[in-house]
Amino acid sequence: MRNLLELREKLKKIYANHEVYILPILKFLLAFLALKMLNSRIGYMGSIDNLGIELIVALTCSFLPTTFIVVFAGLFSLLHMYAISLEVAIVGLGVYMVMFFLFFRFGTKDAIIVLITTILAMMGIPVVMPIVVGLLASPLAAVPVVCGLIVYTMISTISINATTISSMGGDEATAKLRLILDGLIENPGLIVMIASFVITIFIVYFIRRMSVAYSWTIAMVAGAIVNLVILLVGDLMYNINLSLFVIFLSSLLAVAVGKIIEFMCFCVDYSRIETLQFEDEEYYYYVKAIPKMLVAEQDKTVKRINVQRNNVQHKTSEPISHQSRIVSEGKDGAVKRSTTQGNVRQGNVTKNSVTKNSATKNSVTKGSVTIGNERKRTSDSSNDWLDDYEDLERF
Amino acid sequence: MVNGDKVILMTRLASYEKKEGKKYIPVTKFFRSDYLSMQIMKSFLYATLVFGILVGLFVLYDFEIFMEDLYKIDIITLVLNIIKYYITFVVVYCIATYVLFSIRYVKAKKSVKKYYHNLKKLNAMQKK
Numbered sequence: 001m002r003n004l005l006e007l008r009e010k011l012k013k014i015y016a017n018h019e020v021y022i023l024p025i026l027k028f029l030l031a032f033l034a035l036k037m038l039n040s041r042i043g044y045m046g047s048i049d050n051l052g053i054e055l056i057v058a059l060t061c062s063f064l065p066t067t068f069i070v071v072f073a074g075l076f077s078l079l080h081m082y083a084i085s086l087e088v089a090i091v092g093l094g095v096y097m098v099m100f101f102l103f104f105r106f107g108t109k110d111a112i113i114v115l116i117t118t119i120l121a122m123m124g125i126p127v128v129m130p131i132v133v134g135l136l137a138s139p140l141a142a143v144p145v146v147c148g149l150i151v152y153t154m155i156s157t158i159s160i161n162a163t164t165i166s167s168m169g170g171d172e173a174t175a176k177l178r179l180i181l182d183g184l185i186e187n188p189g190l191i192v193m194i195a196s197f198v199i200t201i202f203i204v205y206f207i208r209r210m211s212v213a214y215s216w217t218i219a220m221v222a223g224a225i226v227n228l229v230i231l232l233v234g235d236l237m238y239n240i241n242l243s244l245f246v247i248f249l250s251s252l253l254a255v256a257v258g259k260i261i262e263f264m265c266f267c268v269d270y271s272r273i274e275t276l277q278f279e280d281e282e283y284y285y286y287v288k289a290i291p292k293m294l295v296a297e298q299d300k301t302v303k304r305i306n307v308q309r310n311n312v313q314h315k316t317s318e319p320i321s322h323q324s325r326i327v328s329e330g331k332d333g334a335v336k337r338s339t340t341q342g343n344v345r346q347g348n349v350t351k352n353s354v355t356k357n358s359a360t361k362n363s364v365t366k367g368s369v370t371i372g373n374e375r376k377r378t379s380d381s382s383n384d385w386l387d388d389y390e391d392l393e394r395f
Numbered sequence: 396m397v398n399g400d401k402v403i404l405m406t407r408l409a410s411y412e413k414k415e416g417k418k419y420i421p422v423t424k425f426f427r428s429d430y431l432s433m434q435i436m437k438s439f440l441y442a443t444l445v446f447g448i449l450v451g452l453f454v455l456y457d458f459e460i461f462m463e464d465l466y467k468i469d470i471i472t473l474v475l476n477i478i479k480y481y482i483t484f485v486v487v488y489c490i491a492t493y494v495l496f497s498i499r500y501v502k503a504k505k506s507v508k509k510y511y512h513n514l515k516k517l518n519a520m521q522k523k
Contacts (some may be wrong), residue, residue, distance in 0.1 A: 094452050101441040102488070106495055140495075174458045181456050 005295040007229050008264060024062035028313055031061035031069045039078050039124045041159050070111040073118075077151075081158060087176040088158055095184075099147045109314035110144040113137070114123045117148025118155070126152070127231075127250035130197040131223050134204025135216065136265070142201045146194050147181030153190045154319060189242075192234030200227040211288055215272045220258035224251040267293045299318055401431050404513055411428045413509050420505035421509070427500055431493060438492035450477065 015022055035054045043049035055074075061069045081090035104111055117129045126149065134139045157180055158165075165176050184190065200223045207219035218248055228251050235242040268290040276287040412420070422430060454461055 090455075091452070094448050095450055098445050101445045105437070105441060174455065177452075177455050177458075297500065 001293075002295060003295055004263070006269070008267070011264075011294060014308045027064075027066060027069060028062035028190045030115070031072065032058035034073045035076055036068060038073060038080065038155070039117055039153055042077065042084075042162070044078040044080045044162065050081055066109070066112050070115050073115055077155065082199060084158065085176050087173050088165060088180055089119045091177060091180045092154065092158075095150065099150075103143050103147060106140070106143075110141060112142055113144035114148040114151060117145050121152035122155075122245060123151065125253060126193070127195075127224075127227055127247065128254040128257050130200035130227060131204055131220050131254040132261060134223055135220065135258055137205075139205050141203050145197055145201065146260055149193050150184065150198065151188060153187060154184060156182065157187075162305055162351075178318045188234070188238035189240035192238060192240060196227050196230035196234065199230060200224075209356050212376050213290075215274065216262045216266050217259070220255050220262070223258075224255050227251065227254075269293050339377055356385065398520065401517065404520070408510065408513055408517065411513075415506055416510060419506045422503035423507045427497075430500055431496055434492055434496045436491050438489050439485060442488040443481075444482050446481050461483060479513050 010395070019157045032054060035057060039049045039054065044084070044393045045395050047053075058070050061072055073203060078089055078096070081092040099114070113129075113133065117126060129145055130142075133145055149171055159181050161183070165179060168176055203226050204219045204223035207222055208216050212218065231242055231247055232244070234240060269292070270290060272291050274291075276289060278285050278287075425433070
């Protein structure tokens with residue numbers, strides 16, 4: 001567990017230090033994945049079904065706000081729909097406009113949820129989405145998840161019926177429209193999915209907000225079970241041909257993803273819950289405090305000990321109490337006070353000693369230090385206190 | 396000399412202005428009633444537009460039947476039905492807008508209050 005916590009801290013640190021590179025890379029990957037999936041599903045316009053175009057657009061998206069990934073994905077899908085038939089593009093545009101005007105004016109940042117839901121649905125694992133959204137967002141985020149499902153259903157209906165639509169003549173415009181709209185309106189599978197996802201999001205959200213121990217784990221497991229049950233009941237009622245095995249595996253994956261999210265965002269130690277009760281003039285307080293699991297990243301510090309005998313004369317007059325104290329500065333610039341009475345922890349210790357600071361332990365400084373290829377040697381261990389004092393002076 | 400506390404406070408303020416502040420500061424420049432009326436008016440326009448799109452799609456969906464029955468249909472009843480649906484749709488959407496933007500306004504006020512408190516702190520530091 002300690003290693004995992006250290007890894008988490010390292011990841012956080014890496015992200016904090018390199019956010020400026022990591023974020024565009026993630027945006028690039030998301031945009032590329034979205035365009036690649038769209039092109040593989042409904043890539044009917046040859047001119048944009050091209051790796052070069054995908055890369056260029058994904059690269060552009062990496063420098064633009066996240067919403068632009070959704071805009072470009074929408075444009076790509078509309079162009080492909082237009083390549084099949086104008087009527088299909090009209091339906092697509094109508095659906096996108098309804099979504100845009102009705103829902104995205106409440107917050108454009110939710111638009112990315114639509115895209116991720118669509119991508120996951122194309123990958124066959126949309127079940128992950130309600131668990132993740134329930135854990136990380138508010139119940140209002142159910143709206144973009146539903147929009148994502150609608151977009152996915154529309155794209156898969158177009159993909160399935162593309163050959164039929166292409167073979168239809170210009171005088172069958174209404175039939176083309178009806179084919180696509182029927183895929184959306186008269187689709188019990190979509191309705192079952194929407195119902196199950198919305199209910200799951202609400203359940204996960206409300207359970208994880210409860211002040212019970214392991215609320216996040218309970219929430220994700222309960223969410224996965226409810227989702228599974230609703231989908232199965234829906235399958236029995238409407239015969240929507242869902243694969244029990246796939247849904248079960250997706251639910252397991254959803255719980256696994258949920259556990260990773262919990263570890264990264266809500267890692268607390270339930271074994272150390274403190275229940276407090278106190279009062280002031282107006283209220284009684286019943287407080288439950290759960291400590292977060294934190295571990296300080298180990299910070300190696302090489303203690304440089306230089307002997308400068310010419311400075312010894314005037315320093316001997318200094319108080320002897322300095323013998324036992326030095327001040328060293330860690331990598332992070334924080335000043336840490338260590339004593340010669342501390343404990344040695346890990347590291348390469350060669351006969352004498354090593355300085356290896358962590359936020360919780362003191363360090364030892366004595367004699368020579370060997371870390372990696374670096375080796376410093378003091379002249380005489382009896383003069384340690386003088387060397388330590390020199391460091392203090394230098395600091 | 397660099398004042399550490401001041402630098403920390405200024406960094407926090409700048410970070411707020413760049414992130415949450417972008418969303419919340421403009422909201423608090425309005426009175427609650429003005430802000431909500433503006434949002435409801437916008438919602439009214441959007442809802443009208445969306446309803447138009449939906450009616451258009453509906454007509455296209457049943458275009459042939461619609462054209463065949465055009466002379467048999469009781470136009471007044473049809474128009475009254477459309478108006479009834481339109482009003483229901485717009486009212487529901489506007490109520491949703493009212494609730495959501497009321498919550499957002501309260502959130503923004505709270506958030507910007509903290510920001511102004513920190514600004515005052517900074518001002519006091521600079522006067523020292």
